[in-house]
Amino acid sequence: MSRANTFSSYGSVAKTFHWLTALLIFSAFPLGYVANGLAHQIQSPGFDGSPAVIERATLLFSLHKTLGVTVFFTALLRILWALSQPKPGLLHPDRKAEALAAEVVHWLLYGSLVAVPLSGWIHxxxxxxxxxxxxPFGQTLPxxxxSEALAELTAGVHWVLVWTLAAALGLxxxxxxxxxxxxxxxxxRRMLPGRGRLPQPPAQAHSLAPLLAALLVWAGALGGGAAIGVFGSREAAPEQAGGTAAPVVATVPGATGWTVDSGTLGLAVTQMGSQVAGSFGEWTAVVNFEEPAAPGPAGDVEVTVSIASLELGSVTAQAMGADYFDSANFPTALFKAEIEKLEDGYQAAGTLTIKDQTVPVTLPFDLELEGDRAKMTGALTLNRLDFGIGKSLADESSLAFAVEVPVALEARRAE
Structure with a gap:
């Protein structure tokens, strides 16, 4: 069998690309469908935190994504090969409507084989x-x-294009x-393995009409998706748009009171070996501070955090569940501490209460003072099990014990 195409038949390379692509697609479709169902289960408020369900969803999603990337590169190679080869002619070009439909579907298939995995990859x-x-090449793209807004948009585009591809495959x-x-x-038979006598197609000409029709189909599908709201409507959180979230701030009157103008309160966990980072959008801080001449007591701080304001990427809803923060029953966290100046730097030593579990914690931080302005940065590491978070995940195979909490804020002395 010849590797190259002829006007009457496909060569072995084109046939290999065709059937390899079919195998990859019909493997990726069910994996994505089942994994998506598990994701909805995990993100539901009633999810019990079952590690078996989380591990199964992670496995299926990783398989689906890996196959999708493979489809993307296979499709690119297939298109490059097709551009270098003669295209076998239609056996019945005189059937105008049927010939137009066949070529439109071919354009939809070729385009979707690139657009579907690419939209999923961007998401x-x-x-x-x-x-x-x-x-081994990382999880990001240049x-x-x-961006949560971009993720929602590309998730919707991926969903619409997947069903467009499914319809084209069916046709x-x-x-x-x-x-x-x-x-x-x-x-x-021209696409099946093996050799055999094949008829010579009649002479025929091709136009841009099928491509234009395919573009209209894609535009209609995306327009329909927009009409039913599959592209998401949430705006990016301030920290995702490039700024910092401004907390709701309370102050205590007096010379030592400070007003927090802006800041971020972050949270980062390691799930399935990958870091997942986010931040709390709503928290209040009461800060009393007076710079001492020597190391020693310098004031106190009390921070109240709205748990439901946490944005943690695709696992935000899961984090609110009963086995994790259980935000329905424990809507706030409370940090109370005494501020102390050290020989080198500062610390806030006190307690942190989450889900009615109060644990001693110490937050070391750096402080820059310029008159009545202050900039503070610090971080602490917590053990999620100390607060009863993720108790069903008793080892670190799915979710690491350590939780990083970075803090940064800018404040001014209250009048």
Missing amino acids: HAATTGFAPIWW FVPK HAAGALKHHVIDRDATL
Whole structure:
């Protein structure tokens, strides 16, 4: 069998690309469908935190994403090969409507084989969550920022294009069967393995009409998706848009009171070996501070955090569940501490209460003072099990024990 195409048949390379692509697609489709169902289960408020369900979803999503990236590169190679080869002619070009439909579907297939995995890949790079792609080249993409708004948009685009691809595949398969069973011609046999006598197609010409029709189909599908709201409507959180979230701040009157103008209160966990980072959008801080002449007591601080304001990428809803923060029953966290100046730096030593579990903690931090302005940065590491978070995940195979909490704020002395 010749590796190259002819006007009457496909070569071995084109056939290999065709059937390899079919195998990859029909493997990725069910994996994505089942994994998506598990994701909805995990993100539901009633999820019990079952590690088996989380591990199964992660495995299926990683398989789906890895196959998707493989489809993307296979499709690119297939298109490059097709551009270098003669295209076998239609056996019945005189059937104008049928010929137009066949070529429109071919354009939809070729375009979707690139657009579907690419949209999924961009969603993966833009979001923060679990289920890595199994390859050594990292999980990000050039020029794709971590953005919840972009992740929602590309998730919707991916969903619409997946069903467009599914419809094109169905029409393609139906057309092949129609030629084989009803017309009894060689259209399907030209793509099957092996050699055989194949008829010479009649002379024919091609136009841009099928491509234009395919573009209209994609535009209609995306327009329909926009009409039913599948692209998401949430605006990016301030920290995702490039700024910092401004907390709701309370102050105590007096010379030592400070007003927090802006700041971030972050949270980072390691799930399935990948870091998932986010931040709390609503928290109040009461700060009393007076710089001492020597190391020693310097004031106190009390911070109240709205748990439901946490944004943690694709696992935000999961984090609110009963086995994790249980925000429905424990809506706030409370940090109370005494501020102390050290020989080198500062610390806030006190207690942190989450889910009615009060644990001693110490937050070391750096402080820059310029008159009545102050900049503070610090971080502490917590053990999630100390607060009864993720108790069903008793080891670190799914979710690490350590939780990083970075803090940064700018404040001014209250009048």
